[in-house]
Amino acid sequence: MRTGRAALVLAVILLFFILGGLASATQVYFNGRALSSDVAPVVVDGHVLLPVRSLASAIGLSLSWEPGAGRIEIQRQDKQIVMHIDSREAQLNGETRPLRAAPRLKDDRILVPLTFLAEALELTIRWDVETAALHLSDTTIVVSEVVLTEEEGRTRLDVLTNAPVAYDTILLADPHRIVVDVHGAKLGLSPGEQPAQAGVARCLRVGQFGPDIVRVVVELNAPVGYEAFAREDEPGVALLLNHAVDSLSWRDTDVGGELFIAVPPHAPYEIWRLVEPDRVVIDVFHASLNAKDRIILLEGELIKQVRASQFLPNVVRVVLDVNGPVEAKASRQEEGVCIQLGPPMPPAVDDLEVAEGEPAKEPVALVKEPDPDFPSLPGVKEAAEKTGKGLLIILDPGHGGLDPGALGPSGSKEKDVVLDISLRLRDLLVAVGCEVHMTRDEDRYVEFPERVRLAKEGKGDIFLSIHANAFRFQEACGTETFYHPDKQSSRLLAEALQASLMEELGRTDRGVKTRRDLYVLRESSIPTALVEVAFINHPDEERLLLNPEFRQRCARALFQGLSRYFQQRAGRSLGPVPEIVEDAGDTVATTSEG
Amino acid sequence: MGKVTRKALVGLIFLLVIIVIWALVQRSGPSSVSTGLSQTEVLIYLATRDGTSLVPVKRTISPEQASPQGLIEELLKGPRPDEPWVLPLPAGTRMHSVAVVDGVAYVDFSAEMIEFHPGGTTGELLTVYAVVNTLAQLPEVEQVQIFVGGRELETLMGHLDLRTPLEPDFSLVLEEH
Ligand SMILES: [Zn+2]
Numbered sequence: 095m096r097t098g099r100a101a102l103v104l105a106v107i108l109l110f111f112i113l114g115g116l117a118s119a120t121q122v123y124f125n126g127r128a129l130s131s132d133v134a135p136v137v138v139d140g141h142v143l144l145p146v147r148s149l150a151s152a153i154g155l156s157l158s159w160e161p162g163a164g165r166i167e168i169q170r171q172d173k174q175i176v177m178h179i180d181s182r183e184a185q186l187n188g189e190t191r192p193l194r195a196a197p198r199l200k201d202d203r204i205l206v207p208l209t210f211l212a213e214a215l216e217l218t219i220r221w222d223v224e225t226a227a228l229h230l231s232d233t234t235i236v237v238s239e240v241v242l243t244e245e246e247g248r249t250r251l252d253v254l255t256n257a258p259v260a261y262d263t264i265l266l267a268d269p270h271r272i273v274v275d276v277h278g279a280k281l282g283l284s285p286g287e288q289p290a291q292a293g294v295a296r297c298l299r300v301g302q303f304g305p306d307i308v309r310v311v312v313e314l315n316a317p318v319g320y321e322a323f324a325r326e327d328e329p330g331v332a333l334l335l336n337h338a339v340d341s342l343s344w345r346d347t348d349v350g351g352e353l354f355i356a357v358p359p360h361a362p363y364e365i366w367r368l369v370e371p372d373r374v375v376i377d378v379f380h381a382s383l384n385a386k387d388r389i390i391l392l393e394g395e396l397i398k399q400v401r402a403s404q405f406l407p408n409v410v411r412v413v414l415d416v417n418g419p420v421e422a423k424a425s426r427q428e429e430g431v432c433i434q435l436g437p438p439m440p441p442a443v444d445d446l447e448v449a450e451g452e453p454a455k456e457p458v459a460l461v462k463e464p465d466p467d468f469p470s471l472p473g474v475k476e477a478a479e480k481t482g483k484g485l486l487i488i489l490d491p492g493h494g495g496l497d498p499g500a501l502g503p504s505g506s507k508e509k510d511v512v513l514d515i516s517l518r519l520r521d522l523l524v525a526v527g528c529e530v531h532m533t534r535d536e537d538r539y540v541e542f543p544e545r546v547r548l549a550k551e552g553k554g555d556i557f558l559s560i561h562a563n564a565f566r567f568q569e570a571c572g573t574e575t576f577y578h579p580d581k582q583s584s585r586l587l588a589e590a591l592q593a594s595l596m597e598e599l600g601r602t603d604r605g606v607k608t609r610r611d612l613y614v615l616r617e618s619s620i621p622t623a624l625v626e627v628a629f630i631n632h633p634d635e636e637r638l639l640l641n642p643e644f645r646q647r648c649a650r651a652l653f654q655g656l657s658r659y660f661q662q663r664a665g666r667s668l669g670p671v672p673e674i675v676e677d678a679g680d681t682v683a684t685t686s687e688g
Numbered sequence: 689m690g691k692v693t694r695k696a697l698v699g700l701i702f703l704l705v706i707i708v709i710w711a712l713v714q715r716s717g718p719s720s721v722s723t724g725l726s727q728t729e730v731l732i733y734l735a736t737r738d739g740t741s742l743v744p745v746k747r748t749i750s751p752e753q754a755s756p757q758g759l760i761e762e763l764l765k766g767p768r769p770d771e772p773w774v775l776p777l778p779a780g781t782r783m784h785s786v787a788v789v790d791g792v793a794y795v796d797f798s799a800e801m802i803e804f805h806p807g808g809t810t811g812e813l814l815t816v817y818a819v820v821n822t823l824a825q826l827p828e829v830e831q832v833q834i835f836v837g838g839r840e841l842e843t844l845m846g847h848l849d850l851r852t853p854l855e856p857d858f859s860l861v862l863e864e865h
Contacts, residue, residue, distance in 0.1 A: 564811045
């Protein structure tokens with residue numbers, strides 16, 4: 095039975111090879127969520143091995159590695175595996191087990207046999223030949239409980255599950271809230287809202303978001319940062335929320351003045367001093383800056399100003415710019431921290447720690463660093479003919495920053511996918527001499543009026559908004575294009591784009607549709623279209639959108655659509671799609687017929 | 689003796705007839721007795737499973753329920769188990785309030801309307817016009833504006849302009865089904 099399964103796996107892998115050496119491009123999914131490309135399986139002498147170091151954080155196992163002895167120890171819940179490089183024997187919870195393939199060290203990567211790993215950790219393996227994907231999964235994950243508590247004054251959210259999970263978190267505004275998506279999970283409690291009185295949290299909502307995602311929403315009184323981590327003792331996800339620093343206030347006293355920093359009790363802080371120029375610095379830890387006024391201008395005898403910034407994602411730094419050495423004392427009060435300043439002290443007498451250092455950095459965003467996780471873009475060869483010279487194209491990748499757009503079942507975000515397609519399209523257009531303006535070229539939130547500013551003034555030849563579609567049910571799929579019915583040239587543009595998308599992508603044709611109520615179509619006064627290239631919440635189309643080659647095809651199709659439009663409208667085409675040169679490894683040269 | 693028996697028999701048959709008639713009336717349900725004033729027929733707008741269209745679906749409710757509030761409540765109940773349609777609003781969405789002023793219905797939904805919304809132009813259009821078309825069948829409603837959590841919206845999911853009230857859109861509606 096087991097040998098039969100291994101043989102099948104082997105046959106599938108061989109098939110991948112025959113079909114064009116796809117094994118290295120295999121997408122690995124864990125509990126329904128796509129993992130980054132560095133966990134792709136490696137085939138050595140006919141055995142499928144996984145790079146366990148990259149896999150560790152993704153599937154929640156702890157790994158210890160002793161290079162000298164070549165000893166690999168893997169721990170996941172109650173399972174402990176010990177293996178040695180080049181040894182065909184392993185220990186599972188102390189018991190010796192034979193291995194069909196020995197672990198290896200290759201290019202600094204620790205490779206362990208997939209079948210044994212999955213068997214030992216009780217993971218299910220499923221190969222999807224059609225999409226060259228490897229699905230690993232735990233037993234069905236159930237979210238059994240969601241609790242808000244306080245831990246040392248910080249609000250803590252616990253999402254309890256029956257097995258380790260993959261999750262995503264997003265901090266959103268209006269109202270301020272944190273969204274936690276647990277992937278590959280079903281809801282094991284009744285959905286709905288519960289009021290919560292835990293520190294900065296106002297209420298809690300739980301529901302099934304799509305067939306395989308459980309969504310937990312914590313509504314906040316203030317936009318605070320947080321740390322998200324796998325729960326310590328039992329499976330699940332936990333979030334520890336920062337304290338909110340709500341305000342700063344100053345009042346003069348006989349000896350100098352008093353600064354009051356409003357922050358909940360328990361927030362740890364540290365006061366210290368910088369010289370040249372003289373400054374008193376207070377760092378509040380596990381804190382997010384929520385104060386509206388971040389600078390208090392004083393221009394007094396002792397002190398010039400007070401300024402506050404989000405120094406690190408979890409540290410609020412308050413700096414007092416003083417005119418010289420001055421006494422400074424911090425004390426905790428019921429509703430915050432009070433810094434008493436004054437009187438001035440004679441030089442060289444310091445009762446505070448003196449430190450040389452850089453001045454406080456500019457405020458940093460509360461939001462976690464985005465990691466779109468897409469491979470670097472392909473390079474574009476210089477096109478010989480500058481057929482697009484004199485044309486200004488405005489590309490508008492939908493959503494961005496705090497607005498993720500639609501989500502795919504494995505956690506992909508519309509904002510990342512459409513930005514990548516737009517950047518690829520930009521490169522193609524620039525190569526033929528077009529001028530391209532991007533409403534955003536990075537992961538940031540752009541307000542509607544800013545998106546359409548140029549197009550509203552009539553600047554530009556084309557405004558093209560690029561989106562990925564979604565619907566509540568996974569039967570929806572395909573490509574559609576929208577335009578404003580009052581604009582004849584927009585219709586021409588929309589039809590040209592849709593025709594090219596159908597030719598190049600071959601997904602279901604949902605047609606060209608007129609809308610008066612879509613913001614960018616309504617506000618723009620140049621030829622404008624909004625394309626929905628595919629449905630990101632449809633499992634097959636999500637997999638396509640996660641494939642860089644498909645995104646390149648989207649960009650090519652849009653390029654051809656624009657070219658078709660200029661041909662019909664002005665009798666000039668943009669010429670053939672410029673040649674693409676992948677910069678890393680496998681070179682895929684694609685030349686177009688135009 | 690025989691006279692008494694016959695009388696009892698006639699009484700029994702009469703009783704049986706009454707029971708049968710009563711049972712028939714019960715079985716035929718309210719629609720057959722709704723020819724009078726007690727029931728009224730309305731439409732709620734659901735969607736096809738592939739998200740291509742809205743579908744008007746008949747519901748029979750009491751005349752008092754044929755109000756903006758009653759219609760949204762009926763819409764939020766979604767499809768019946770035997771219907772092939774789907775509710776194009778996010779799971780768990782509740783209505784907070786609805787008020788009609790000068791032909792405009794202002795309807796306020798709970799936070800689920802955004803937080804559990806899958807996004808997409810298609811998803812957003814069907815959500816919004818399921819609500820707008822359902823409310824606009826009332827003679828007093830010409831336009832509809834959607835609020836969430838008591839706030840006015842610039843957009844629901846980043847495509848539609850919701851700053852001003854919307855008129856019903858029948859281009860999204862499947863005619864024959
Ligand atoms: Zn979108």
